[in-house]
Amino acid sequence: MTRKIILKVKRFVDGDGLIAEDYYSKREFEIRLYGIDAPEMSYCAKIKKDEKELHLPAALLIKLGYMSFEFLKSNLIIGESCTLIQEENSLSDKYGRLLGYIVLNDGRVLNEIMIKEGFAKPYNDVFCEMLPMYQEWNLQAKIDLKGLYSIVNKF
Template sequence: MRYLNRKINFLALVLLLIVSFGCFGQKKETGQTRTDLPQAVVVRVVDGDTIVVNLNGMEEKVRLIGVDTPESRVNKRAEIQSREGLGDTQTVVELGKEAKKFTVSLVKPGDKVYLEFDVQQRDKYGRLLAYVYLQDGRMLNKEIICNGYAMPLTVPPNVKYEEEFRKCYKEARENRRGLWKE
């Protein structure tokens, strides 16, 4: 009888470990909806790294932390990006339009998203600064970089995912994804 109890306890422990590791693995692989974060509804995509959401009944412009996509309109920033080596200003704008199209493929008006803030919640223009999570648990910021439609942009003190973003960027460039195809 004592041997049988030990065997049952051992099997119960093994089963518990299998279930525990199985659950953790599943969350990591498929993503986990971040319902613990503030929920917002997408109103529109402004460009590759900026969206407008309805948060608590107010429209807020959200700048994605850690992400820098090419500009989708001719402006001073597009000229700077041109000088940084993305091509002439028109090329920068074309790349920016591609980046926006990719972002639009991930978030559409009416989609629920979850916002994670870092140290600083707003930039000097009054935009919310956030990591945006999709319904399936993927982080929009990271998806844009990993798929090759943005460069990482680190602006302290918001540096929580800096290393992850740099790793994604390097991999996207090496594997010629998104804007880096040619």
């Protein structure tokens, strides 16, 4: 079972999140792109953890985070409408952000674009029906040295 919400893009948060407004109710909320993870854009606890696990310097990870952010922004325009599709089992994360797939006006799914083009990796801390496909597409992006994989072999 899925749930759909028509949105208007208000602003971008990072490489896997944005602020949008419900097209009808005008309620504003933060959306976390479901099933994907992009590098952080600031020095924080997660960057410290990633730095240790990946053996990559925080400055490089932050640079990658900004590259992911710019790629996300190149696929959506502030004020543009899009559709949020949610899986009923996981509507929001522990921070209260709505989880979902962003469907662009041309029918493409932003989450998939981010993975296929190498600007995000699969995120498996929350159940996601698309995770097996995301893992497959991520491996192909890595093999093809797409996006962030043109700089590093893990992030």
